[in-house]
Amino acid sequence: MLYRETGQFKTSYRRDQAIFPIAQDRWCVALVLVAAYGVVPALANEYWLQAVLIPFLIYALAAIGLNLLTGYTGQLSLGTGGFMAVGAYTAYKLTTAMPDLNIVIVFLFAGIVAAAVGLVFGLPSLRIKGLYLAVTTLAAQFFLVWLFNRVAWFYNYNPSGTITAPPRTLMGIMVTGPEATAAVRYLVVLSFVVFFALIAKNLVRSEIGRTWMAIRDMDVAAEIIGIRPLTTKLSAFAVSSFYCGIAGALMLFVYLGSVETLAFDINVSFEVLFMVIIGGLGSILGSIIGAAFITILPIFLTNAPHLVGLEMRVDLAKEIELIIFGGFIIAFLILEPRGLARLWQIGKEKLRRWPFPY
Amino acid sequence: MGSRESLLSVEGVSLSFGAVQALVDVSIEVYGGEILAIIGPNGAGKTSLLNVINGVYRPQQGRLVFMGQARPRNLRPYHVARQGIARTFQNVALFKGMSTLDNLMTGRVLHMRSGLLSQALYWGRALREEEAQRAYVERVINFLEIEAIRKTPVGRLPYGLQKRVELGRALAAEPRLLLLDEPMAGMNVEEKEDMCRFILDIRDEFDITCVLIEHDMGVVMDISDRIVVLDYGRKIADGSPDEVRANPDVIDAYLGVAHA
Numbered sequence A: 001m002l003y004r005e006t007g008q009f010k011t012s013y014r015r016d017q018a019i020f021p022i023a024q025d026r027w028c029v030a031l032v033l034v035a036a037y038g039v040v041p042a043l044a045n046e047y048w049l050q051a052v053l054i055p056f057l058i059y060a061l062a063a064i065g066l067n068l069l070t071g072y073t074g075q076l077s078l079g080t081g082g083f084m085a086v087g088a089y090t091a092y093k094l095t096t097a098m099p100d101l102n103i104v105i106v107f108l109f110a111g112i113v114a115a116a117v118g119l120v121f122g123l124p125s126l127r128i129k130g131l132y133l134a135v136t137t138l139a140a141q142f143f144l145v146w147l148f149n150r151v152a153w154f155y156n157y158n159p160s161g162t163i164t165a166p167p168r169t170l171m172g173i174m175v176t177g178p179e180a181t182a183a184v185r186y187l188v189v190l191s192f193v194v195f196f197a198l199i200a201k202n203l204v205r206s207e208i209g210r211t212w213m214a215i216r217d218m219d220v221a222a223e224i225i226g227i228r229p230l231t232t233k234l235s236a237f238a239v240s241s242f243y244c245g246i247a248g249a250l251m252l253f254v255y256l257g258s259v260e261t262l263a264f265d266i267n268v269s270f271e272v273l274f275m276v277i278i279g280g281l282g283s284i285l286g287s288i289i290g291a292a293f294i295t296i297l298p299i300f301l302t303n304a305p306h307l308v309g310l311e312m313r314v315d316l317a318k319e320i321e322l323i324i325f326g327g328f329i330i331a332f333l334i335l336e337p338r339g340l341a342r343l344w345q346i347g348k349e350k351l352r353r354w355p356f357p358y
Numbered sequence B: 001m002g003s004r005e006s007l008l009s010v011e012g013v014s015l016s017f018g019a020v021q022a023l024v025d026v027s028i029e030v031y032g033g034e035i036l037a038i039i040g041p042n043g044a045g046k047t048s049l050l051n052v053i054n055g056v057y058r059p060q061q062g063r064l065v066f067m068g069q070a071r072p073r074n075l076r077p078y079h080v081a082r083q084g085i086a087r088t089f090q091n092v093a094l095f096k097g098m099s100t101l102d103n104l105m106t107g108r109v110l111h112m113r114s115g116l117l118s119q120a121l122y123w124g125r126a127l128r129e130e131e132a133q134r135a136y137v138e139r140v141i142n143f144l145e146i147e148a149i150r151k152t153p154v155g156r157l158p159y160g161l162q163k164r165v166e167l168g169r170a171l172a173a174e175p176r177l178l179l180l181d182e183p184m185a186g187m188n189v190e191e192k193e194d195m196c197r198f199i200l201d202i203r204d205e206f207d208i209t210c211v212l213i214e215h216d217m218g219v220v221m222d223i224s225d226r227i228v229v230l231d232y233g234r235k236i237a238d239g240s241p242d243e244v245r246a247n248p249d250v251i252d253a254y255l256g257v258a259h260a
């Protein structure tokens, strides 16, 4: 089928404002969903689910969250890991205190607490911009990790200092803990990502998303047409941290099972930021593509030498991985700040006009 | 023209930046339904005056009265917007990453009431509001004849069209008072004619009072009901185009250049 907008007349504003106005896009999304829910769990083995797809999806959620703040609102943040930690520790404390509470509610509550913490650390954004703001969010990152390390109440005085996700069920099926199968855990994470990606898409095409972008593009003009800079930036911090909080809770409960604060250190913040940059600032799809790229590339690099019969030491592969990431990030920042998502969009535009070059 | 009722009074406003006196004891009346032009040489303080009206700068002295109400000193620009004052900028200040349509929709921010949850689900009140506001924005788009660039990211538009979109964004706010800072700067004759027509129609069809800063004397004399002349931060003349043209101070300070 050709990728064409022609002939698809929109007869109402509602149709024109639909989430996927072009029919081919709707088909594409439907196809991906069918594959993700139907085909993948049937075909993928334990390794692919546990080591590739689950972390990819969790990072995609965090990347969407950071993109709302950095890509859509223009507020650079290095606190992602810290806000994820808030989500993980909140969910842990809540479910150990109230074991009967539905696990989905636990995750949502973790997001809300992370949102509140994000809001507090977003307060300096009224006065501070750009790199300086990044430094204050860096302070949030270090403070939060320090706090969860230091105050034993957060890890229930466990002598090892780790927190472990207890087994919990959802509609009678084990979704966390050692007995939950990889396929079930994958489906849980997938559902969270699909739902919250749609929510994010709705937010950025609504009033709140436009005010975020207005602050990003021209804050003086935004204020003069009636946008309050503080509430707008704080709403972005809150929503963004909500996403990161849920991603952090999923990281503990559905992916790692047991963590120390190390799982949420500054490297996580940088990794998510790289995903957003490579995937595309100001794009929900880009966040997902970026997360896929950064989680899958290392696996590819570790396995590729074997495929062609080469032996590569693990530490060397790790170094090469860093060099490649660094190269990509510099290339994207200079050549295409809107990332892989923009390349995808350009491809689509070409396709829409094909076979006419102009 | 229009009722002679004062919409905005600027009373004895003085503004300085360190040693630079941008405005010195300036008093101006803006009457409802008129087109008032502010002219003056470069650096005369015209843009600074608009910034004071918008609440971007706080004057050291003087006060503003809008629709009969004295304005509190600590009013922020977004409060001023709420009172019904909109603005375009000397250097285009559009939201570059957004389409024409989204820029205009953003202009309607003060007419939107739906909550976060409703927007997150794009359902109920948020959906109804998007449609209702879109209808108003489409009216502005038709009026400004920018239908063809509705979905174009504004960063890709030529300068003349960007100015027009910026006017649209201010118009979408449905203000009572519209401040235009050199809306025709850098335009060719044809574009200027279009812009003049729009400004006149905005006053007549949308019933919006306009204050505009403009350097092109022909345009100013043609479309304005009244002219205020600033020079070195002081008001040196205030009256109808004919009065201002005949004012010896103005001829010295400003028009004199053309006469010499």
Ligand SMILES: Nc1ncnc2c1ncn2[C@@H]1O[C@H](COP(=O)(O)OP(=O)(O)OP(=O)(O)O)[C@@H](O)[C@H]1O
Pocket (backbone or CB within 6 Å): B017, B020, B021, B022, B040, B041, B042, B043, B044, B045, B046, B047, B048, B049, B090
């Ligand atoms: N933010 C500021 N800080 C310092 N000085 C300023 C500031 N804004 C304006 N000025 C000074 O105030 C004076 C008036 O500037 P303003 O921009 O109001 O002039 P203008 O009449 O709009 O000129 P133009 O026709 O060039 O736009 C100038 O001397 C300018 O340098």
Ligand SMILES: [Mg+2]
Pocket (backbone or CB within 6 Å): B046, B047, B048, B090
């Ligand atoms: Mg000026």
